[in-house]
Amino acid sequence: MCRIGSIKSRTPIQPSTALRLMLPQQEGHDNSGFAMVLQDLYGIFSGYKDKPLLSLSCTQKGAQLVEDYMDAHNFVQIAEWLPVPVKTPGLSIQAMPYYIFRNYDYPEDAVKMTEREKEDLLLDTRLALRKILEESGQGFVYSFWPDVLTLKEIGDPSDIATYFRLWEDNGCLAAKSIVAQCRQNTNYAIVRYAAHPFFLQGYTLCANGENTFYTKNKEFQKSLHRGYIGFESDSQCFLNTLHYVHHELQWPLGYYKHVITPLPFEEIEEREDREVLTGIRQSLANLEINGPNTVIGVLPDARMITCCDSKKLRPVVVGRDENMVAISSEVCGINEIMPNRDMTQDIYPNEREVVIIGNDLEVQRWRQ
Amino acid sequence: MEAVRTQDVGVNDLPWKIEYDRDRCTMCGSCVASCSFQAIKASVERKSITRSEGREPKPLHEHSAIPVIKQVASLTDFCRGCGMCEKVCPNNAIRPVRNPDTRKSLLSRDNGPIKRGGRTNLSAGRTLDHIIVGRISQMTDPSLDSARHTFDIRAPFGRVLSSKELPFAVVDGKLVKKGHTPPVQYIYPLIFSDMSIGALSTRAWEAVALAVGYLNEKCHLPVRMSSGEGGMPVKLLQSEYLKYFIIQIASGHFGWNRIIKAIPYMVTDPAGVLIKIGQGAKPGDGGLLPSAKVAEHIQAIRGVPKATLSSPPNHQGLYSIEESVQKMHLSMNAAFGFRVPVAIKCAASSTSVSVYNNLLRDPYKICGGFFLDGIQGGTGAANEISLDHTGHPVVSKIRDCYLSAVEQGLQGQIPLYGGGGIGMTGNAAADAFKMMCLGASGVFVGKVLIQLLGCVGNEQGRCNACNTGRCPTGICTQDPRLVKRLDIDRGAQKIVDYVLAFDAELKKLMAPIGNSTLPIGRSDALVSTDKAIADKLGIQYVC
Numbered sequence: 070m071c072r073i074g075s076i077k078s079r080t081p082i083q084p085s086t087a088l089r090l091m092l093p094q095q096e097g098h099d100n101s102g103f104a105m106v107l108q109d110l111y112g113i114f115s116g117y118k119d120k121p122l123l124s125l126s127c128t129q130k131g132a133q134l135v136e137d138y139m140d141a142h143n144f145v146q147i148a149e150w151l152p153v154p155v156k157t158p159g160l161s162i163q164a165m166p167y168y169i170f171r172n173y174d175y176p177e178d179a180v181k182m183t184e185r186e187k188e189d190l191l192l193d194t195r196l197a198l199r200k201i202l203e204e205s206g207q208g209f210v211y212s213f214w215p216d217v218l219t220l221k222e223i224g225d226p227s228d229i230a231t232y233f234r235l236w237e238d239n240g241c242l243a244a245k246s247i248v249a250q251c252r253q254n255t256n257y258a259i260v261r262y263a264a265h266p267f268f269l270q271g272y273t274l275c276a277n278g279e280n281t282f283y284t285k286n287k288e289f290q291k292s293l294h295r296g297y298i299g300f301e302s303d304s305q306c307f308l309n310t311l312h313y314v315h316h317e318l319q320w321p322l323g324y325y326k327h328v329i330t331p332l333p334f335e336e337i338e339e340r341e342d343r344e345v346l347t348g349i350r351q352s353l354a355n356l357e358i359n360g361p362n363t364v365i366g367v368l369p370d371a372r373m374i375t376c377c378d379s380k381k382l383r384p385v386v387v388g389r390d391e392n393m394v395a396i397s398s399e400v401c402g403i404n405e406i407m408p409n410r411d412m413t414q415d416i417y418p419n420e421r422e423v424v425i426i427g428n429d430l431e432v433q434r435w436r437q
Numbered sequence: 438m439e440a441v442r443t444q445d446v447g448v449n450d451l452p453w454k455i456e457y458d459r460d461r462c463t464m465c466g467s468c469v470a471s472c473s474f475q476a477i478k479a480s481v482e483r484k485s486i487t488r489s490e491g492r493e494p495k496p497l498h499e500h501s502a503i504p505v506i507k508q509v510a511s512l513t514d515f516c517r518g519c520g521m522c523e524k525v526c527p528n529n530a531i532r533p534v535r536n537p538d539t540r541k542s543l544l545s546r547d548n549g550p551i552k553r554g555g556r557t558n559l560s561a562g563r564t565l566d567h568i569i570v571g572r573i574s575q576m577t578d579p580s581l582d583s584a585r586h587t588f589d590i591r592a593p594f595g596r597v598l599s600s601k602e603l604p605f606a607v608v609d610g611k612l613v614k615k616g617h618t619p620p621v622q623y624i625y626p627l628i629f630s631d632m633s634i635g636a637l638s639t640r641a642w643e644a645v646a647l648a649v650g651y652l653n654e655k656c657h658l659p660v661r662m663s664s665g666e667g668g669m670p671v672k673l674l675q676s677e678y679l680k681y682f683i684i685q686i687a688s689g690h691f692g693w694n695r696i697i698k699a700i701p702y703m704v705t706d707p708a709g710v711l712i713k714i715g716q717g718a719k720p721g722d723g724g725l726l727p728s729a730k731v732a733e734h735i736q737a738i739r740g741v742p743k744a745t746l747s748s749p750p751n752h753q754g755l756y757s758i759e760e761s762v763q764k765m766h767l768s769m770n771a772a773f774g775f776r777v778p779v780a781i782k783c784a785a786s787s788t789s790v791s792v793y794n795n796l797l798r799d800p801y802k803i804c805g806g807f808f809l810d811g812i813q814g815g816t817g818a819a820n821e822i823s824l825d826h827t828g829h830p831v832v833s834k835i836r837d838c839y840l841s842a843v844e845q846g847l848q849g850q851i852p853l854y855g856g857g858g859i860g861m862t863g864n865a866a867a868d869a870f871k872m873m874c875l876g877a878s879g880v881f882v883g884k885v886l887i888q889l890l891g892c893v894g895n896e897q898g899r900c901n902a903c904n905t906g907r908c909p910t911g912i913c914t915q916d917p918r919l920v921k922r923l924d925i926d927r928g929a930q931k932i933v934d935y936v937l938a939f940d941a942e943l944k945k946l947m948a949p950i951g952n953s954t955l956p957i958g959r960s961d962a963l964v965s966t967d968k969a970i971a972d973k974l975g976i977q978y979v980c
Contacts (some may be wrong), residue, residue, distance in 0.1 A: 195949055260855045271893045279578035284961040292846025318600055321610050333589045334623055344614045345605065351593055351621050352600040359952045380586070380953070382579060 071252050071277035072099070072398040073265065073385075075365045076406070077373045077426050081111035081243035084235045088226060089105045090402040091251045091394055102253030103226035104264040106147045106273040107218040107244035109278075109371050114218065116264035117148050117172040121191050124219040125198070126165035126261070134201050135169070135210070142194065150241065154232045162224035165208065170218055179332050188270050191295050195418045196291025211346035212268040218242070221264045226251040248369055250275050263301035267308045270296065270316060271369025274308035277398060281360030284312070293317070306412045308355045309363050315368070322374065324349065326423045327436045329358045330379035365396050373426040381420040386430065388415045448510045450540040452898055453518040455508040462531035464504050468522035468531050473907040473919055474515035477531075480507040506531060512545045518918070519900045519909045521891050529711040535897070542821075551821040552727070554903025554913065555894045556718060556858070556884065557812055559825040563858060564970055568871050571964030571979060574951035583941070583948035590943060591659070592955055594709060595621030595778035595805040597850045602802075619802050620778050622708060625652075625660045626869060626879030626955060627939060629886055630808075630856055631685055631713065631782070633667025635690075635726050635746075636817030636903070637887070641912040644925035645886055646673070649681050649931035650868040658940060661708045663881070666724050666748065668692015668738045674699035679707050682797040683780075686769065687713035688723050689748030690942045700772065709778040709805065710769045712761075714752065717810030718855035719819040720784030720827050723748030727818055729906030732915035739784040745761040758795040767804045780806030783828040783855065797847045805851050808881060809834055813858025813896075815884035817913055818904030831857045832875065836974050839876025839958065848958060852878035861883035861896075865935075866942035874959045875974060887912050888930040889935050 072094035076087055087105055090288050114122065121144075125135065139146070149171040154164065158260040179187055195213040211219035213418065221230045230236050247325050248266040265275030286306035290297040294317060297309040307329070312323045330349045361382030365375045375396045377383050387396050388403035390410040393402045400415065418424045421437040448454055455477055469479055482656060486499045490831025492662030508516060516533050523532035539854045545551055545600045574580045589643075596619035629649060642665075647660045659681075666687035674696060682804040684707045686693060715721065726746040736743060761781075769779045781804060783792060789809055796804045816824065835855040842848040855877040859868045861884070869880045884892075891910040894900040903913035911923035947953065952963045965971035971978035 269557065273507075279951075281574065281578050282959070285958045288843045288958065289848065291847065292844075311601075319607070320605070320612060321607060323610075324612060333587065334591050342611065345612045347621070347623075348598075348603050348605070348614065348618060349600075349612075351597045351849075352603055354593070354597075357954065359954055360574075361951070380581075 070239050071250060071265065071275075072096075072402070073277050073363065073365050074395065074397040074402055075246070075248040075274045075367070075373060076393060076395045077246050077430065079243055079245070079430060082247065082393070083238045083240070083243050084247065085238055086231065086247075086406055087247040087249040088230050088235065089405050090397060091249055092227065093401045093405050094216050094397070094399045095251065100226050100251050100276060102221070102223045102264050103229040103249070103251055104221040104266060105219070105247055106212065106251040106266045106268055106367070107242065107247050108216060108230070108273065108367055109245040110216050110218060110243070111245070112241050112243035113150050114148070114172070114216070118216045120147060120174055121171040121213055121215050122218055123169065123171045123173065123210065123213045125202070125204060125208055125210040126222070128166050131202050131205065131207030132167050132169060134205060134207060135198055138201060138266060139173065139199060143178075144173040144194070147174050148169055148172040152233050155230065155234060159229040160180055160224070162222055162229050164232060166224065168220070168233075192270050196296065196298070197310075213269070214271060217268065217273070218244070218267055218272070219266075223259055223261065246286050246371055246373065248273050248275055248367055260301045262299050265302065265304055267302075267305050269308055269312050272308060272312045272316065273367040274304075274311055274364060276304040276307045276362050276364045278362040279308055279360050280304060280358055282358050284427050285355050286358070307358070307362070308366070311366055313356070322368070322425070323423060323437070325434050326376055328353045328356050329364075330420070330437070331357060332437065363398065371428055374423055376420060376423040377418060377420060379420050384417065386415055386417050387424055387426075388412070389430070389432060394430050394432060396424075446510050446512055446544065449509050449538055450544060451510070451515045452536055452539040452541050453508070453516040454515060454536045455522070456532050456534045457506055458530045459503070459505055461528040462506060463528060464506075464841055465527065466475035467525040467527070468506060471525045471909070473521070473522040473909045473914075473916075474517055474519075474902065474905075475514045476509050476511075477522060478509055479504055480505055481592045489702055493896070510542065512547075515541065517900045517902050518898070519902070521909045552725075552818055552904050553821050553824065553901045554815070554817050554819070555824070555901035556815045556896050557824050557828065558896050558898055558901075560812055563813070563861065564830060565868050565871050566862065567967040568963050568965050568974075568976070570870065570946055570950065570962055571977065572962045574892050576664055578951045580951055581953060583944040584949065586953055588944050588947060589954045590626065590940065591610045592626035592957070593849070594624045594661070594780070594823055594878070595619055595852070596802050597621055597852070599850065617775065619805065620776050621805070622707070622778060623659070624879070625658045626716060626873065627660060627865070627936065628683070628854060628879060628881040629660065629662035629768040630881035631663045631711070632817070632883050632887070633665030633724070634669070634738055635667040635691075635730060636665060636913060638908075638914055638920045639922070640920050640923050640925050641887065641890055641928070644890055644923070644928035645932065647925060647929035648936070650678055651728060651929065651933050653681050656937060658936065660694050660936060663711050664692075666691050666713060667735070668695050670738070671695055671699055675702045675704065677705055679703060680705045682707050682980045683709040683711050685711045685713055685720075687748055688750070688752045689746065691741070691746065691748070694740045695738065696705075697782065706773055706777050709780060710773070711782055711808065712765055712769065713782045715784035715786075715810070716782070716816065717812055717814030717828055717831065718816035719785045719823040720727050720786060720829070721750055722819060722823055723750045725904070727906065729914050730913075735915060755913050760794060762796065762799045762801065762804060767801060769946065770803050775864070778805030779803060780808055780854075782808035782810060785809045785811045785831045785834040787829060789829075789834045790837050790841050793851070797842060797845070804851055806854055807838065808854045808856065809838070811855070811857025813861060814856060816903075822950040831855045833973050834870070835872060835877050836875045840975070841858075847874070849878075854881055856880050856881035856883070866939045866946065869939075869941060870956065871947040871963060874956050874963050876958050876960070878955075878957055882934050886932055889931045
């Protein structure tokens with residue numbers, strides 16, 4: 070089972086904190102990879118918060134293909150960080166030749182674009198790069214968005230951290246929001262795209278548990294939005310739904326929960342907003358989830374959310390102190406990074422609530 | 438000596454032969470009285486015995502006349518194998534036996550095509566029996582407990598809008614509905630379908646209706662029943678219970694005079710309106726009610742004289758699907774103030790997907806359901822040639838329609854309901870579950886209901902006499918003496934018990950796949966041991 074976790078902090082934290090959150094949760098042969106999405110970046114990316122940051126891993130040829138495409142589409146490179154890995158023999162990692170994290174400036178004509186058009190440009194660029202790299206088999210592109218960095222790799226999480234010098238806490242990578250997961254897909258084929266967290270137009274999400282409505286979700290989402298592709302993992306569906314409800318339909322965030330785990334009909338009937346809830350249940354029946362799942366997400370405005378399935382088959386816990394809030398599958402991870410917090414303040418979200426962590430670290434519990 | 442007359446009909450020409458044990462028979466007459474087909478009669482046989490008792494042959498001739506029960510050798514009053522004689526005989530002295538040498542089908546076309554009721558007698562095998570629920574939740578996605586978890590077994594009936602078409606606005610951080618949306622009801626995914634008063638005896642119809650009332654009021658299962666094309670009792674139309682009924686309109690419009698007149702007096706809306714275009718048992722044919730069944734009360738409800746009632750094969754005046762949507766759907770929607778879902782029922786056909794696509798693209802958004810009726814559906818009366826040789830299996834057609842909607846991102850907008858042979862082998866829950874996984878929102882059943890009431894007809898030529906007005910179980914006849922055989926309370930109870938078992942069995946299938954809501958479109962839950970079926974339906978082939 071995937072253990073998932075995230076940290077939102079008042080001050081920038083480094084990835085080692087996320088690793089310390091995740092590693093105590095290891096069970097058996099679970100630790101088969103490492104993936105994280107950093108948002109609200111500090112360290113070497115501090116000066117480029119409004120410039121889209123491209124995260125990819127590729128071969129030399131892949132890097133050239135990406136460069137050609139970006140040049141041809143008038144993106145101007147303004148900063149780059151190429152990790153210098155520690156290639157100690159015996160590390161468990163299936164490393165790609167290059168990891169590129171590069172800030173671009175928008176093409177010149179983007180000044181006339183609305184925010185929405187810019188968002189679409191970034192998405193379409195990422196999709197085009199993904200297609201090029203996929204067809205040539207030369208690499209993987211994970212995100213292309215301002216102030217967001219994604220790293221994914223196959224292997225032992227601890228070794229992956231060693232490889233990327235994440236244990237050194239050298240200040241290169243720091244962020245106020247990190248979502249992480251320490252497992253490649255051990256049930257199906259090992260594909261880097263299948264590792265959570267997933268990212269789409271400012272939305273980051275990881276989820277655990279089997280999505281039993283995967284086929285229904287996938288069949289429906291395929292025609293909803295061009296960005297809903299891949300489906301290498303059934304958990305991508307949760308991200309697509311969050312993006313669809315909040316970004317495309319522009320419904321208030323709380324309705325995400327109504328879409329994925331609708332209330333039983335009998336309860337809907339007793340509510341004042343039954344017409345709306347019934348409408349949602351009708352029209353988005355194919356986005357329902359009905360299996361055992363927990364979701365952790367980050368929104369474009371950097372708020373963090375978590376909720377779980379309607380039977381609470383997959384638990385999640387939220388722990389906090391004055392500087393930090395962490396969400397985790399198991400409390401042992403939070404104990405590791407916040408041993409001195411007031412544990413009585415821990416929240417074990419129930420099956421009918423969404424927990425929202427604001428940018429001031431205020432924790433809100435919304436009842437569905 | 439008797440001379441052989443080649444063209445004479447003999448008992449051996451008939452589909453069923455009576456096996457009769459004279460030694461056990463007391464000549465009580467019960468069998469003859471119970472045979473509604475007059476296929477047996479009391480008769481006298483001459484007996485001639487020659488015997489010799491002494492040591493020397495001294496033949497003695499004895500002649501006697503013995504009363505017996507005898508089968509009638511007739512192509513009109515022939516034994517249907519219903520077995521009422523066997524049921525009623527206190528001494529087990531008589532029973533019908535299937536006759537493999539029958540020539541009946543060949544001989545009885547003297548007066549034109551053979552007509553009968555029932556289902557197709559030729560279609561071999563059922564697709565659903567080659568499909569298994571093969572994706573069992575274990576470990577990461579635990580199975581549910583069918584007895585302890587709660588299940589939300591409700592299916593949409595009505596036109597569903599896409600999320601972008603919902604008239605929602607955000608007010609103070611909440612969604613608020615700002616305009617009209619088509620009516621959608623959430624109903625139990627098992628609809629009692631389309632058997633008219635006329636095809637059924639009023640008592641049989643009442644028994645089914647009684648079961649519907651009980652299931653809703655006492656068991657809280659929102660089962661809906663379609664009236665069939667034969668109108669409804671005015672008292673029911675004007676009662677609270679109308680909300681459990683889907684009123685059907687077919688090409689004959691039978692009963693609609695009364696329905697329209699009752700509209701101002703209705704205290705509640707019906708559950709829906711079903712426009713019947715075609716039916717699986719006899720696609721391309723309209724309804725048929727032989728005059729033998731058009732009793733006085735049927736004439737009153739339908740507003741017709743005593744005559745054979747042949748509904749036209751199609752709705753007169755409708756030229757195209759678009760026109761049907763614009764005229765018929767719209768007027769039916771308007772009749773009930775756009776508060777009632779209006780659905781359409783067609784016989785499954787190789788053209789079903791085109792029809793469904795067309796309906797999905799209707800700009801008025803007023804088609805609230807697409808009911809597809811397969812070849813294994815039953816009927817009260819049809820030409821045997823239609824029953825046996827026309828039609829289309831429903832399983833792959835439901836799947837085709839669903840996948841066509843998926844391709845366009847329109848799945849679920851017009852709920853699909855599949856029928857025709859659901860529950861044919863006794864387990865409707867398994868059939869329904871599989872149909873839903875393939876894309877149906879629910880199923881409709883007819884034949885299984887009357888079988889629960891006591892109908893003994895089957896697909897091997899047993900009985901199938903629904904068209905004659907002489908139904909031996911009192912279900913498909915208007916003859917008051919035959920109708921008296923039916924105990925409607927016991928019949929209704931049988932249906933209620935079956936649906937309660939259906940509900941428990943449905944949960945028993947939902948639990949292992951880990952779902953508490955209906956598995957509509959969860960084709961990943963199914964596997965097939967037949968490669969061709971697996972390929973056709975897009976599910977896993979397993980062996």
